[in-house]
């Protein structure tokens with residue numbers, strides 16, 4: 001009998017169309033430079049756990065307290081994930097079951113807030129200034145069911161203005177204050193947020209989806225000592241399977257666990273949870289700290305290189321894994337820049353910038369991140385080269401010779417730093 005059930009050859013013969021698309025995706029990942037700030041390369045060990053028979057198991061409840069029999073082995077992996085998350089981040093309690101970041105945020109709001117209660121406000125960063133859809137956007141459950149008040153970055157510095165956050169908190173007396181971002185290049189002053197939350201008696205929540213892997217590797221400040229609750233996805237800088245987790249203080253553990261199950265979710269995805277345990281073990285190794293620091297170092301090198309190419313960086317640079325470029329001075333939209341880069345094998349995304357006059361589908365900016373290149377081992381010299389390629393492509397997007405040269409340089413770079421060799 002085999003000890004591992006998933007089988008690639010069987011998939012190829014059972015469903016060649018799906019197998020073909022999966023093989024093409026691997027080839028795309030090997031030949032495209034991944035600068036999408038929210039993406040990464042999960043390790044072969046993480047991918048193996050995802051393809052395991054733990055996919056087959058129903059395990060509603062928590063380790064030791066399940067609504068199904070036969071949970072002795074998924075209890076092992078879920079307990080490992082919980083213990084490792086608590087140890088790695090110094091947290092009092094971890095829930096590793098959220099299927100995704102949106103569900104983790106939904107559970108965190110559900111633990112502390114009543115829906116459609118206008119007295120219970122949440123202060124969060126507005127989407128166009130770096131917040132996430134689930135931080136109160138009117139098209140998302142967060143904005144439809146909960147009462148959000150948005151804070152913005154300062155118009156001149158383009159960083160979060162803590163005096164403004166405090167003024168809004170004193171004015172609105174929110175039940176919850178939320179920090180965290182999807183497109184903000186700087187560090188967040190978690191201690192200052194905590195002080196404001198204490199002043200108005202608010203719960204302090206951090207959505208650390210983007211930067212949690214940097215926290216694990218010691219390359220970004222940890223929100224855990226300051227926040228009541230921290231949510232994050234496991235597939236971005238943390239480099240694990242798609243999914244999410246919630247960390248919280250002991251006093252909130254029961255409310256968080258009940259909000260995840262049975263309030264928001266049914267059966268946990270135990271194969272994903274096994275993969276989360278693996279990625280946490282990887283994140284405890286010394287080479288993960290090297291990767292986290294390389295990620296920030298390369299983001300800085302990329303930002304500096306783009307500035308040398310004459311592009312304007314929102315807030316003037318970065319302290320994290322991502323940079324935001326304002327394309328207004330060169331008269332290009334984010335959507336066009338995204339397409340021009342895609343044509344030469346560079347994947348990045350159009351992004352709204354603070355006070356953006358364009359709608360999000362066009363946008364005046366692009367967001368670039370380095371978790372992917374840092375995982376492949378690229379460092380500052382490669383990012384300088386990439387900045388130069390992007391600079392040329394954006395200056396002459398319609399010049400065929402420029403495109404051809406850029407495409408060849410990207411291919412060469414990906415050969416030197418292969419994905420899944």
Ligand SMILES: Cc1ncc(COP(=O)(O)O)c(C=O)c1O
Pocket residue numbers: 038099100101102103105132134180181182207208209210233243244
């Ligand atoms: C800050 C933040 N929170 C939540 C999410 C949502 O995560 P998911 O796509 O897993 O639902 C994202 C995803 O981009 C994010 O950037």
